[in-house]
Amino acid sequence: MARAMARGREASSALLTPYERSIYQQRVQRFETTVEQHRQHRTTVITAVGKLTRTTAPKDREHVATELAETLAKEQRLRQKIDRQAYQVDTADTALGADAKARAEKQDVITVGQKAEQELLLALRSRLSDAISHRMAVASLVCDGTRVGAAGLQDTAVAGDRDAGAAVPAHPRHQRPRSGTRE
Known part of the structure; x- marks a missing residue:
């Protein structure tokens, strides 16, 4: 072709x-x-x-x-x-x-x-669409009990962060410790 x-x-x-x-x-x-x-x-x-x-x-x-x-x-x-x-x-x-x-x-x-x-x-x-779909599927893996979106931000926020109104990065090192727990 x-x-x-x-x-x-x-x-x-x-x-x-x-x-x-x-x-x-x-x-x-x-x-x-x-x-x-x-x-x-x-x-x-x-x-x-x-x-x-x-x-x-x-x-x-x-x-x-x-x-x-x-x-x-x-x-x-x-x-x-x-x-x-x-x-x-x-x-x-x-x-x-x-x-x-x-x-x-x-x-x-x-x-x-x-x-x-x-x-x-x-x-x-078609190949690009398949590659993007595959990338999105990999990015949607569950990380630390929280669903991670393609942009790298949590789709659901931790309860304490909802109150603060802040977006939480996906990586666990960037998360605030939950009340009563230590990292």
């Missing part, structure tokens, strides 16, 4: 981490959003050009020409943004594609490894 777990972990380590996959997916999403904004803005540019060709009054034409210049500048900024993001998106697409291929190839090994790890953890928990 330990070998299967180790092989599964080794196969998993060859894949992108969830964080890395998320970063690449965000790059792709950001690029797609920018492309969509550019596409929509091109429609705005075409509308502005149409408006300029229909405007005949010199005063209105100057205002429409200013609007067209602003929309062309924004369209150019979006195009430059797409150009800057293109390399990152190519890298992201390549990494995500390679990860998907590796994930498909190694999925069986990863699944077997995860199952083996769960079984080993369950066995470890």
Whole structure:
């Protein structure tokens, strides 16, 4: 089982981490959003050009020409943004594609490894529980007529100590002598 777990972990380590996959997916999403904004803005540019060709009054034409210049500048900024993001998106697409291929190839090994790890953890928990139970049973032995708990304190106090309200340590050397007796 330990070998299967180790092989599964080794196969998993060859894949992108969830964080890395998320970063690449965000790059792709950001690029797609920018492309969509550019596409929509091109429609705005075409509308502005149409408006300029229909405007005949010199005063209105100057205002429409200013609007067209602003929309062309924004369209150019979006195009430059797409150009800057293109390399990152190519890298992201390549990494995500390679990860998907590796994930498909190694999925069986990863699944077997995860199952083996769960079984080993369950066995470890069971052994720990048994060891703790055994330790509790040993600690619960009767010592000097008084039951001793796992914390090392008496579960039942001596009559004189009840009145004093003090907890009594489990070991007989730490107990107060009972009235009328000497140690």
